[in-house]
Amino acid sequence: MYDLLFSNISKHIILDEREAAIVQSLFKPRVLRKRQYLLQAGDISRFENFVTKGLLRAYTVDRDGDEHIAMFAMEGWWISDMFSFLTETPATQHIDALEDSEVLHIEKPDLEKLYREVPKFDRFFRILLQNAFVANQQRVIASISETAEEQYLNFIRKYPTLEQRIPHHQIASYLGITPETISRIRKQRL
Amino acid sequence: MYDLLFSNISKHIILDEREAAIVQSLFKPRVLRKRQYLLQAGDISRFENFVTKGLLRAYTVDRDGDEHIAMFAMEGWWISDMFSFLTETPATQHIDALEDSEVLHIEKPDLEKLYREVPKFDRFFRILLQNAFVANQQRVIASISETAEEQYLNFIRKYPTLEQRIPHHQIASYLGITPETISRIRKQRL
DNA sequence: AAAGGACCTTGATGCAGATCAAGAAATCAG
DNA sequence: CTGATTTCTTGATCTGCATCAAGGTCCTTT
Numbered sequence: 001m002y003d004l005l006f007s008n009i010s011k012h013i014i015l016d017e018r019e020a021a022i023v024q025s026l027f028k029p030r031v032l033r034k035r036q037y038l039l040q041a042g043d044i045s046r047f048e049n050f051v052t053k054g055l056l057r058a059y060t061v062d063r064d065g066d067e068h069i070a071m072f073a074m075e076g077w078w079i080s081d082m083f084s085f086l087t088e089t090p091a092t093q094h095i096d097a098l099e100d101s102e103v104l105h106i107e108k109p110d111l112e113k114l115y116r117e118v119p120k121f122d123r124f125f126r127i128l129l130q131n132a133f134v135a136n137q138q139r140v141i142a143s144i145s146e147t148a149e150e151q152y153l154n155f156i157r158k159y160p161t162l163e164q165r166i167p168h169h170q171i172a173s174y175l176g177i178t179p180e181t182i183s184r185i186r187k188q189r190l
Numbered sequence: 191m192y193d194l195l196f197s198n199i200s201k202h203i204i205l206d207e208r209e210a211a212i213v214q215s216l217f218k219p220r221v222l223r224k225r226q227y228l229l230q231a232g233d234i235s236r237f238e239n240f241v242t243k244g245l246l247r248a249y250t251v252d253r254d255g256d257e258h259i260a261m262f263a264m265e266g267w268w269i270s271d272m273f274s275f276l277t278e279t280p281a282t283q284h285i286d287a288l289e290d291s292e293v294l295h296i297e298k299p300d301l302e303k304l305y306r307e308v309p310k311f312d313r314f315f316r317i318l319l320q321n322a323f324v325a326n327q328q329r330v331i332a333s334i335s336e337t338a339e340e341q342y343l344n345f346i347r348k349y350p351t352l353e354q355r356i357p358h359h360q361i362a363s364y365l366g367i368t369p370e371t372i373s374r375i376r377k378q379r380l
Numbered sequence: 381a382a383a384g385g386a387c388c389t390t391g392a393t394g395c396a397g398a399t400c401a402a403g404a405a406a407t408c409a410g
Numbered sequence: 411c412t413g414a415t416t417t418c419t420t421g422a423t424c425t426g427c428a429t430c431a432a433g434g435t436c437c438t439t440t
Binding site (some may be wrong): 025060062066068069070081082086115119120122123125126130131132133134137138139140141142144145174175176184 | 250273305310323328336364
C-alpha cells in the first residue's frame, strides 16, 4: 500500500533509500469501513491523509442540517480539514468514507519532522498545493458563472470515475444543486 | 518598495544577506495605471506578481461577455493566472489594476532559479499556498451554501478594507450575484 | 464648466432551480 | 429471502435572485 504513496511522491521529487525509509516510518496505515468517520467536526484535524484505497469525502453541515461537500478523495488523493490541521482549532468539516477505504496518515509533528529531515517535501507539497489551488479556483469560477446543467456536465466530464462511484445526490451536494435538478438534467440528456 | 516583499517573506522564512540580494535581483518592479492590464487572456502568464501598492483583480469573461472575478490582490498579496503560469498555456484570466498600482514580479525561469539557489522558498510558497487553499475552499463552501445576503455580509466582514476601495458591482462579480441585489441588501440594512 | 462615463438605486417582471410530495427501483442487512 | 434503507424519478408549486428599464449622482477628462 505504500507503493501508491511512493509513486505519487516520485512524480515530483526523487527520494533516496534513507528518505524513503523515513517516509515509510512516519506514515501510518488506517482502515475505514464505509460510513466510518475519519474526522468529526469539532475535533482537531491531527492528520494529513493519503488515500490508498476507496473513496472519502469532506463536508460541512449548515444550520438547516444540509450537507455541503468540500471535496472528494479517491486513491492517490490527499484529504484533511486543512484549516483545522494548520491552526489546531476544531474542525468545521466532517470526513467520512463513502466506500471501504484505506489511508496512510501522518501526524502534524511527524510532518514537521519530515520537512526538517527531508526538506524536499516542502517542494513536493508546494507543487501539490499549486495544483489544488488551480483546481479550487476553477471550481469557484464554475460555481459563480455556470448553470446547474453546465456544472453537472463539466463535473462528469472532468471526473468520470467519480461519477461512476458516487450517488448522484452527493454530486449535487458538491455542486450546490439538488438531486432533483440532476435527475431532470439526466432525463433530458438520454 | 522591496521592504513590503521582505517583510512578507520574513513572516515565514529567514533570509541571510546573500539570499536577500538574490531575491532583490530577481524581482523586478512594474508600475500600472488604473485600468491597465497586467495580463490579458490568451497571453501566457509569465510572471508571479507581488503587489506593493494599489489593487488588482483577476477575472474571466464568459461567452455572454460577463466578467467573473477570480481574486482581488492588494498590498502584500500575490496574483497571477496560476494555471497559465504553471503550464505555459494561454491564460483564461485577465488581470488589471483597479487603482494606480505597483508590483514586483518574477519570471518563471527566475523563480526556478530562486528555488534552486534558495530552496527555502519552496517552504515559503508552500505556506502561502496552504493559506490560499484554505481561503479558496471556504469561498467554495460559501458559494454553494450561503444566500446572496450572507455572502455579501460575510465578505464585507472579512475584507472591510476591500469593501471600502472597490465599487459594489465588482464585489457582486466576485460573489456571483448582481449589483442590484447588493443594492437591495444594503438598503434594508441601513 | 460641460460632457461623458461609471456607478448606484428603485421598480416591474421573469425564470432557473428549490422545495414539497409521493412513489418506484435498487441496494443492503439480518 | 425479506423488510428496511438508500437512491432516483416525476410532477406541482414556490421563491430568491436575475433581468430589464429608467433615472439620479458622482467622478473624469477635456
